[in-house]
Amino acid sequence: MLHAAGPLLTVDVGERTATETEIEDLLENYVGGRALATALAHDRIPFDADPFGPENRAYLSTGPLQQSAMSFTGRMNMTGLSPLTDGLVSTNAGGYLSRNFVDAGISVLEVVGESDELLAFHVTDDGVSFEEVPELEEATVPETSDYVDEHHDLGPEHCIAIGPAGENLVRFASVMTFDSRAFGRGGLGAVLGAKNVKCVTFEGEAAPELEVEIPDPPESEIHREAATSDDRMRRQGTTGGTEFINDNFSLPTRYFRDYEFEGVEGIGGNAVEEKKYKKGACSACAYACKLPTRDEETGLETEGPEFETVYSFGSLQGVGDVVDVMKSNELCDTLGMDTISAGVAVAAYLDSEEEFGNADLAHEVTEKIAYREGIGDLLAEGVDRCHDDLGVDNYTVKGMEFAAHDGRVLHGQGLSYAVANRGADHMYASMLSLEYSGELDPEGTLGKAERLVEQENYAAFRDSGVVCAFGSDYVTDERLETLFDADYDELLAVGAKTVTLERHFNNQRGFDRADDDLPYEIPDLEEAVAEYYDARGWMADGTVPDSRAPESAPADD
Template sequence: MLHAEGPLLTLDLTERRATRTPIDGILERYIGGRGVATALAHDRIPFDADPFGPENRAYLATGPLQLSHTSFTGRMSMTALSPLTDGLASTNAGGYLSREFAGAGISTLEITGASDELLIAHVDDDGVEFEPVPDLVGATVPEVSEHIAETRGLGPENCITIGPAGENLVRFACVMTYDSRAFGRGGLGAVLGSKNLKAVTFSGDAHPEIEIPDPPAMDIHREAATSDDRMKRQGTTGGTEFINENFSLPTRYFEAYEFESAAAIGGDAVEEKKYKKEACSQCAYACKLPTRDEETGVETEGPEFETVYAFGSSQGVGDIVDVMRANELCDTLGMDTISAGVTVAAYLKSEDAFGDAELAREVTKRIAYREDDDELADLLAEGVHRAHDELGVENYTVKGMEFAAHDGRVLHGQGLSYAVANRGGDHMYAGMLSPEYAGEIDPEGTLGKSELLVEKENRNAIRDSAIVCAFGSDYMTPERLATLLGRSDDELLEIGAETIERERHFNNQRGKDIADDDLPYDIPDIEEAIQEYYAERGLREDGTIPSERIEPVAVSLGRESGTHDGSPADD
């Protein structure tokens, strides 16, 4: 089986010590990426850890396909105990980092402890250097990249970085790479901020490119290069008007299902601002969206559909340039555009100020800097789940995570997916939205959809372990992926299921159960559908998984005896 290669590199920021540990068995079993990171996180983060405490650990992992020349493989995965959801969360980002990371000779990075001053860690194939950077306190993401370029001769493709939002423990702060690509959901930027880690750089030549089977590898690459998909011109915004007219584009903080100015912020509007092609590492698909407004000089990458929703329809803003400004602001300050935009939308609702894009940007910036005397910024930096009562608005989150654009009130299978997803209100966890939009299954109703939901969750766990871009699903088919990884499709689905189970078991041990598998709105037969899902997964009726089904995998790494003591009791 093809799997990621290289040891686990642990950075202990308290001791400023780096150690490399072989994890060949874990890599072989879980492939790489999210699968490997979840296995390690489950066994090495205490069940009772504080997300902002030194005992929390963040994992950055590559997969086997990041050593190849194949399209749709320029991504990496990141996992930690989330300060937004209080459970395990994995997120991934594209760009050019994965090949640089592999060049440093490692498969997985583990970050633990906490520094007493702001640091950058420089990782290469010879070792690790810790650089104190007190002058970068409060620096934006581009300012950190500039410092690294000047002092190390490395580009933003060599780095992961947090902005002011991460330093100030904004619960939806993200980790950036290449200045504009985000490990977006779950607040993992705040985890690095709590550890006083401003950035990590990667460089080296430890891993040469490898050959993978052909076919199907070069078929994938050739098809990506020659296809004429609308997404290559408009990214995910290409479906904005279709979704608005036929399903729902949540508008004015979920007050309405349709936005009258959708065309002004949709795919055609974005394409008009696109001024060149852009891709991720080794990918011929080139679906990125470098955009520029000549009149104002605003320049950014995107916005993608989720940002169009979060800073557009959700806030009642119908000008694509305003959405571009917000997108660039979040990239610069290091915040997830979905959670940031929806949180600001909740504030606009509380102030009856929908449509005020200037106010929205002002508040967004205040959130990131979170000044001591700014009570509003301090409140909103906690996210909707923790702020909604004081704002006097509904709590439109699942497990503390703000909803993505795909409306579970209309797409009932997607609503079920939100409810049971270990990560919370995120659209990428299973992606039931795709067959519902396409008419492959009826969007009405929840019963009878759990078998497909479980399969899609399992497949996406493998996708995030390989690691493969979600936008390449028409090219990187299950059959092709199985061929590339050297396992049968059934074996891969079993590995994916085990990753999902480990996430849920970790969250169960933190006291989470059926009460957390909930929605802030009613959809048909949701309680019965959740029980169908539990039965399909082999869970108890309360949504918990028996501990005997979870075998420890990290004992050989020297897990401290009693690491999980003090947490909710294992059953």
């Protein structure tokens, strides 16, 4: 099976050491990306680790397709113990980092320890250097990029960075790359913040012995089809379906009080497209579905908002002006926060204050969260930890705030939220796409477990490849088999191992059946969760039998 190439680079930021370890066997079994990082995390992060402690580890990993010139491959994976959910979390981001990461000659970076000073470190094909950067304390993400450019002549495509939110341990702080692309969900920015790591750069020249041969076709065919596509998503990104979802399913509104938003036209796909002023893409991708937007009247420029931000800072807050949502989006990117969790937390606060629609207050509170000022200090803990103080319902699963796609209407998606190891994240299985399209009836949960398992396994493999989720119409199952030189069932088996390792790790931290639940009722959830466990071969209490846990990675000596 095709897999990533290169050693594991372990950087101990407390000891200022860098060690390379050959992991060929792991790469052969886990391909790269999320699967590889999960295997490493499972055996190298102590089960009783504190997410903010030096024993937690953050993994940045690539897959084999990042050595191709194929569209839908400009992404990377990040994995660690989440301060938001207290379990393992993986998240991925696009941009232009992945090729520079590969050129540094590694397949995965592992960050461990805790620095006593604010630190940057620089990974090249010649080694690692460390730089204390006290002058970057509470610098924004663009300010950090400017520093890297000025002092190292490297653009933001070479860098990951955290903003003030990460330094201040906001539990949903993001790790940012290319200034506006986020490793968003789960708070891994706060993990780097706890380690006192402000930024990391990557640079080098690809080593011939680490080159991965990508089958062509389909490499060039996929690229050509992406370049000639006339999909609406190329014009409107993920916002293209906003009005359709609002009118036919549900767009959660005013902190989940309502199911549709009367102001949807002001924040939907057409409104976003009107503000788009140029094309935007990820590395090597001809699909170009990103959304550089600008408001001529105010001069505000940002990248986005995507659909999840339109929901979290738009309908969920009762805000109907796309420029207000653009400003919220830019604040989150600049300060380094997940727009979903941040937006839901702000919406919870607006609910508690009966201030729905007050965009100015939303912007003020968003900034306070990043610096943990006033009410922002409470909201920075996330809705699961602050809802009682606010007097609002707890719209989270496993501590993670809900994405836009409403499980109260899309019952298969609701089941997915309930059982996902990551919590209320829509990308863990994307049952939503099957229910929006009518391939699955949105009503009911029974009989959907086996399809849910397949969707989870597919997503886990896709995040290991690494392949963009928006390329599924082009990077088809048949083409995946050719690209990775493996049967589709073999690919799904890699995903299944990944999901099982995540669950086994979380079980050791106390997660069980009680955590696979929702804050609202949908039909037959108890029975459907039992069907899911049965399909996975897990115990009735939601735990993985030790006999079913895959062997993963050697522990760090």
